[in-house]
Amino acid sequence: MSLLSSHLQDWQKRIEDHALEFGLEFSPVKFEVLSYDEMQEIRAYSGFPIRYPHWTFGQEFFSASKRDEWGMGRIYELIINTEGPVRAFLLEGNSDVIQKLVMAHCYGHADFFYKNIWFQNTNRKMLNTMANHGTIVRTLAERHGQDEVESFLDKCTSLDNLIDIATLCPSQQKLNRKKKTVQKRNTQKVPKIKANHIMDDYLNPKKWVEAEKKKARKRRQNKKFPEAPEKNVLKFITEHASNLQPWQRTLLTVIHDEAHYFLPQMITKIVNEGWAVFVHSNLMTQKVLSPSEIIEYAQIHSRVVAPHQRGLNPYRLGWLLFKHIKDKWDKGRFGPEYEQCTDYEKREKWDTHANLGMQKVFEVRQLVNDQSFINNYFDADFCREYDFFVQEDDKVTRDDYDLIKHALVMTLTNAGRPAIRVDDANYNKNGELYLIHEHIGLNLDEEKTTAVLKTLYEMWGKPVYLQSRCVTENRDDEITFKCDKDGCTK
């Protein structure tokens, strides 16, 4: 691992200046050069120099190096969302053109981390946090046994997608705080009248106080717990499950905090990469490249944005969509007049010279996540231009814009995860746990689901239920999974 050569340092300064001119905003970025092995290790650790000890990182490292052996997925860039400074890594031995492209690309990311609303509340001191987590896990392993800690971490990891996206959004956080204070007020016990000790017996007679206390107790018992459905199942379990040792709660918290940290990146993959490509292609072609470098740049760039064999390439999709938005807003192809125009020729020739494209893309990169990006800007023109399709088993459907967009938005909803919430933690008045899956059209993987429910049952200590649906072509049934000491049933 080494710092940039003075040659590359020069280039970093120049690219940074271009980035600022372009209108990007970011915290200072520090680049380091890594050898191939170092890059693989850092990549397995998701960009951090060290993580808590676990075999999953070993597997990631191992599979990634196998993939690279076969020439797939050679990475050029890695950047992490930290502050003081933002850290980015270059691969040793890459040509100048590649390094410059990567630097420009990383400034796009740095700007995204800085400006996009979904990142506003991330823990930018994550380097420290990760190191702490490592220490915590190692200490616990020494105290309670390596195998015990490892297998418990396996269980925690299986719950790491049961968190709530809404907690990322700043406005939502304010709302949550309000909810909590309201809840607190309702649980206040007896509505006594304020009095000094002489008047107290008169204003608040003992009998009445006793009766009120009884009423309050009953209120508490009959009150639903949690009062409102809790979407952060992982946090709920950590705080309220009874079958957990303190050290286990600590581990759950570690997993939760890390999942929470990575969540914004998971829900903005397309926008973030698309934005970084948009930035690097602008900076490189307008400012950075010398004529002799153009061909090499074109080769690399086209590889980055090449369509994938299966599924979508987020770099490509994001970049094309940004270009599409810029084009539309430059030509004034937005607003009710354009939307309602059905004359094909008129639409093709539409150009009001509004030139609002650049302004619009900057606005977009600040406000959207993948789901809203697609929802708001993936229009029929775009879909047609790039020939998108939906594939289910063997059936391929093209030319059905609504179907395609719907499928795409659905896979992006809730970061592609089933939305599970805690509905009742006192089910059957027996402290059993009742969860509900909000079905949006895709069925659950039953095998994996029951495996996780088993874990939840072990932690909760009492039977656990999950209500869902099973939707096929002909039927739509409500199904409920149940997990208790006799195993899991449906």
Place this chain on the structure above:
Amino acid sequence: MSLHHITKDVERFRQIVRGKIKRDLSKYITNQDIIGRHGKKFVKIPLPHIDIPRIRYGDVKKVGEGAASGQGPEPGDQPGEHFVEVDVTIDELARMLGEELELPNIKPKGKQQIQSTVMKYRGISVIGPESLRHTKRTIKEALKREIASGEYKPGAPFVPVKRDKRYRTFKTVFSPVSNALIIYIMDISGSMGDHEKQLVRTIAFWIDTWIRHNYKHVKSEYIVHDTQAYLVAHENFYKLSTGGGTYISSGFDGANKLLEKKYPPSMWNTYVFYFGDGDNWGEDNERAPKIIADLAQVCNQVAYAEISRAQGSWFLGERSFSSIVIKPLIEKHDNIVRENIESLDDTMKVIKTFLGGGR
């Protein structure tokens, strides 16, 4: 920034993987791609990505762009279900096999008079290649010469001439080593087809590997027979087929003659493995017992494998060679074993019986 923390995690991952391979060993042993590789060489075993289960969707609706891939979302597209290939050596697999089946290490029957020649570089000679020059002795000789001729000046460098030069040479030393001889006998009359041969090949491969794991020096001989026995090379063992009738005793007799001619029992630990379908000419059943008994006297073990075409009823039935001839022999000789093979799934079972005796 510190490095190589990941090696611990990778090690732990490898450990888990090995555990998984061991648990599913029977699947891997019958994998035909492995059969035929050699000891230190690596084989690639496809392992599913070890999955931590999460609540996720079971349905897959993929959105793509441009030309469709032409196939449905393959199982490999699901998150966490792609395969990774792990490199394992045949030796490691053999060891796992041994542990899994609890195969005792073979105790060679005191036949350690076998001498194997080893070269030890303990000698000195006046001629030899430069790579073997003995510098110290050469300089010593040079020193001796200079002192003798009065040329020696303390502190001045001296140069060895041709007759000073000394070189290392080897002496041939005999060292006792355990030797094993494996004789594979196979019935190649009409009833043994490709499927049967594939079974033999798979089992023979693991037998070979395990025995080589236990002995430093292993030799294999191959005998095929119909009504007569023929000694063949390894390449031809699975290729030959004749159309005639069958005298099972001829195969064993061939083994007897081979041992007499080339492999005195005092020098070799011999293991015989017979593969056939138990279909024998009636009159031959009279001859067979003595021939096989004679063989068993001079071998560590004689193993009989009968590949049944029907549902194993033939093997246990009254009329199979196994019941008529082998079973009574087993009662008299404790180093004869038999097993029935119906399919590749029986591989583990056969290996356990044939190699589990510790002989």
